[in-house]
């Protein structure tokens with residue numbers, strides 16, 4: 040079976056949760072090729088195994104090289120494994136009462152966090168990854184064919200009201216109004232944001248940001264306005280990176296885009312580099 044047919048079959052099984060992003064109407068999968076709504080708005084499956092449901096073309100600043108580096112850091116160098124294990128524990132504990140839970144990664148990028156999080160599951164959670172970047176979703180679909188991959192707009196998610204059991208939103212902008220609309224009542228919302236020591240060694244090496252004042256207070260307070268029973272967990276650990284891992288980290292990190300060339304070049308020469316991952320996990324319920 041081709042990747043395109045596989046994606047069409049997978050979405051067809053769940054066609055009742057999707058809606059047309061143009062008119063909001065019901066959609067159906069036709070001939071393993073397209074998703075078409077009752078008003079004949081048509082969205083095609085790509086041969087790499089995803090569907091493009093954007094209603095306008097978007098200029099996105101992330102490029103292929105960056106997504107490739109991010110995918111290697113997450114999938115191969117396993118930099119975020121402790122996060123993925125914790126996410127899966129929380130998701131499984133909250134969704135075990137459903138025989139089939141639907142989990143959306145909102146702002147999935149190149150799909151690595153979602154793919155890794157669901158790697159160790161035992162089949163009770165089905166993933167949907169959405170991102171506005173076609174480049175990212177194309178890469179995601181090429182590495183994982185058990186998740187439904189969508190190019191789409193977080194401000195206009197092509198999913199009907201109350202359809203999902205959980206949403207993750209990892210180091211990426213949120214759209215809480217839309218998240219609340221597509222989440223079922225009591226649905227689980229998890230947002231992951233950087234803590235004050237996130238990638239601190241990288242920041243110190245290239246940005247001279249030792250005295251950087253950092254707080255998540257506003258983010259947490261906004262989250263609390265939208266979700267109830269909010270819990271915050273801190274997850275902090277360090278990992279030693281070798282040269283190629285460090286180079287991937289530099290490539291994937293927005294921090295290095297504005298840094299001066301010389302400090303980046305000096306950093307690239309390091310044979311070993313210890314990096315801190317410091318994350319806050321915000322967990323809430325949709326009520």
Ligand SMILES: [Zn+2]
Nearest residue numbers: 059062076080
């Ligand atoms: Zn339509």
